[in-house]
Amino acid sequence: KGRLEFCDVSFAYPTRKEAPIFQNLSLLVPAGTVMAVVGPSGSGKSTLVSLLLRLYDPDAGVITIDGHDIRDLNPYWLRSHIGTVSQEPVLFSCSIRDNIAYGAVDPDTVTSEDIYRAARVANAHDFIQAFPKGFDTVVGEKGVLLSGGQKQRIAIARALLKNPKILALDAENEFLVQQALERLMEGRTVMIIAHRLSTIQNANAVAVLDQRCIAECGPHTELLGNRQGLFRKL
Numbered sequence: 071k072g073r074l075e076f077c078d079v080s081f082a083y084p085t086r087k088e089a090p091i092f093q094n095l096s097l098l099v100p101a102g103t104v105m106a107v108v109g110p111s112g113s114g115k116s117t118l119v120s121l122l123l124r125l126y127d128p129d130a131g132v133i134t135i136d137g138h139d140i141r142d143l144n145p146y147w148l149r150s151h152i153g154t155v156s157q158e159p160v161l162f163s164c165s166i167r168d169n170i171a172y173g174a175v176d177p178d179t180v181t182s183e184d185i186y187r188a189a190r191v192a193n194a195h196d197f198i199q200a201f202p203k204g205f206d207t208v209v210g211e212k213g214v215l216l217s218g219g220q221k222q223r224i225a226i227a228r229a230l231l232k233n234p235k236i237l238a239l240d241a242e243n244e245f246l247v248q249q250a251l252e253r254l255m256e257g258r259t260v261m262i263i264a265h266r267l268s269t270i271q272n273a274n275a276v277a278v279l280d281q282r283c284i285a286e287c288g289p290h291t292e293l294l295g296n297r298q299g300l301f302r303k304l
C-alpha cells in the first residue's frame with residue numbers, strides 16, 4: 071500500500087497565476103517504490119511535495135493515494151500517513167527525544183522504545199538526550215550545536231515515528247544516501263527530491279521534471295544515457 075499518483079495536474083501559485091508551475095503533469099509512484107525526482111532549480115520539485123501535503127491544491131487534475139483523491143481524505147489522516155523531511159527542519163525548544171516524539175500521530179500512546187527505534191533507524195540515537203543549541207537557556211542545560219545533517223536525521227526520525235506509508239523527502243544527506251535507503255524505506259513508498267547522483271543510483275526509478283511536466287520517468291540506467299547534461303551537474 072502507498073501507491074501515489076499525480077494525474078494531469080496543473081498548478082500555478084495564487085500570487086503568480088501567469089506563470090504556471092505544472093501543466094498536465096502525470097506521475098505514478100507504485101507502492102513500495104523509491105522514486106527520485108530530479109530537475110533544474112525552479113522546476114517545481116518542492117512544489118510537488120507541497121501539493122502532496124495539500125499546502126496547496128492543484129488548479130486541475132487529481133492526486134491520489136491508493137486510488138483515493140487526497141482532497142477526500144481527512145487532513146489528519148493525510149498528515150499521519152505521509153512523513154516529510156524538508157531542507158530546513160524545524161526544531162522545538164525541547165530535548166531531541168521530545169523533538170522526535172512530536173512526530174507521533176498519537177503522543178499519548180507513543181513509547182520510549184518507539185522513539186528510540188525511529189532514532190536508531192535514522193541514525194539520530196547518539197544525541198537523543200541532548201538539547202539543540204540556542205534552546206539551552208530555556209532548560210538551563212548546555213545545548214549542542216547540531217549540523218544540518220543531524221537536524222535532518224532528527225526530522226527523519228520524527229517522520230518515521232508515524233510509520234508512514236509515504237515518505238516525501240525534500241532533503242538529502244550523507245546518511246540517507248549512503249546507508250539508509252533500504253533500511254529506512256523498507257516497504258514504503260518514497261518520493262525523494264534528488265540533488266546527487268548517488269541518490270539516483272539508490273532509487274528504483276527516476277522522474278525528470280522539466281517544462282512544467284514530467285519529461286521522462288524510468289530506471290536511472292536508461293535516463294543517465296538520455297540526459298547527460300542534467301546528470302553531469304549532479
Ligand code: ADP
Binds near residue numbers: 083085086112115116
Ligand atoms: P525547485 O524545488 O525545483 O527548485 P520550487 O518548487 O521550489 O522548485 O519552485 C518552482 C517555482 O515556483 C519557482 O519559480 C519558485 O520561485 C516558485 N515558487 C515557489 N514557492 C512559491 C510561492 N509560495 N509563491 C509563488 N511562487 C513560488
Ligand code: ADP
Binds near residue numbers: 156159172173174225
Ligand atoms: P518541516 O517540514 O519544516 O520539518 P513541519 O512543520 O512539516 O516541519 O513538521 C515536521 C514534522 O512534524 C512532520 O513530520 C510533520 O508532519 C510533523 N508535524 C507538524 N505539525 C504537527 C502537529 N501539529 N502535530 C503533530 N505532528 C506535526
